[in-house]
Amino acid sequence: MRSEGPDQAAHSTQPAQTSQLFAEAAEAPLAAARFLQAQTSGLLALGQQWRSQPPAALLTIARGSSDHAAHYLAYLVMARLGRLVTSLPMSLITLYQSKLHCEGLTALTFSQSGQSPDLVASVRYIRQQGGQTLAFVNDAHSPLAQAAQHIFELQAGPEHSVAATKSFICQLVAGAALVAAWQDDGSQPAGLQQALHTLPAALTQAWSADWHAALPALVQAHRLYVIGRGTGLPVAMELALKFKEMCGIHAEAFSGAEVQHGPMALIEPGFAMLVLAPAGPAQAGLLEVAAQMRQRGAQVLLAAPEGTAHSQLPLAATGHVDLDPISLALSAYRMLEALARTRGLNPDQPRHLQKVTRTE
Secondary structure, three states: OOOOOOOOOOOOOOOOOOOHHHHHHHOHHHHHHHHHHHHHHHHHHHHHHHHHOOOOEEEEEOOHHHHHHHHHHHHHHHHHHOOOEEEOOOHHHHOOOOOOOOOOEEEEEEEOOOOOHHHHHHHHHHHHOOOEEEEEEOOOOOHHHHHOOEEEEOOOOOOOOOOOOHHHHHHHHHHHHHHHHHHOOOOOOOOHHHHHHOHHHHHHHHHHOOOOOHHHHHOOOOEEEEEEOHHHHHHHHHHHHHHHHHHOOEEEEEEOOHHHOHHHHHOOOOOEEEEEOOOOOOHHHHHHHHHHHHHOOOEEEEEEEOOOOOOOEEEOOOOOOOOHHHHHHHHHHHHHHHHHHHOOOOOOOOOOOOOOOOOO
16 A cells, blocks of 8 residues: 655754655655555564474575665564574675575565666575575565565655665564564564554654754764664664765764774774664663763764763654664664755765666
């Protein structure tokens, strides 16, 4: 089912809405609601099947933003279900012609367009070799959807801006919904399934979150670290990519632990850092990293729940710590769109990029 909602009003503290990306990202709460309405029953059936006969091995197949969503799913599966998940280097099949053993393997593929030849070839090979294949894709008629056994359409609707926004949010929601269905925690009042029911409303709040404080700090930036950990690290990876493609900033993502090794050597007065510290087990360590970086002279932007000391960028709570990174991503997209235009760039047409990337 597809539906269109009213336009979201722009913050008075940010430049006026002009981009297609802004309009598409603003649709993310409705797109997430559409996905949950359309796909929850199918995911619950799959979860029941996997509880009685779990996959022997799990593999994710994706590139770019979709790969970041796959990392989020993988972290949830490993943390909540205790099952290892591997990310497939797709060149193994398409370039090196590796003969992977696929008995008992379940491959989870994420894609917006479903058109990249390496994704399609990998899914076809695994299916031909007896593996189970699932595709989370925004185009249910794409080559990827035709290649996979089970298709879960993202329900994001048309996405014309080059940088993926609402389709990425739907991919994160899909990963969380799959894990919730597999774990079957619906009877728990504070469970993941219950929190998913109210997630679209939380995402509406996330879209309205005021992140304008990041603009003056980043408008002249040339390099940036984006720091996360746990379920927040895939979102840090996604935002680092968006800083590159939308804003022309050389951004790198690190975990709160990794940044204290080699990357620390680059920290000097004025070095820009965005630290993502949603509630959860990783938060205390991330707040400590933010404090350490300030002492070293870094210009630290802290995204954390309201009331957190030194936080300039408020996070909208979703009712579950494992879903909070999704709301964080949406708030960041609104800021990134405004930052791109403030830097004189077109958010809809990043330099040298196309909407669909076809890699072999």
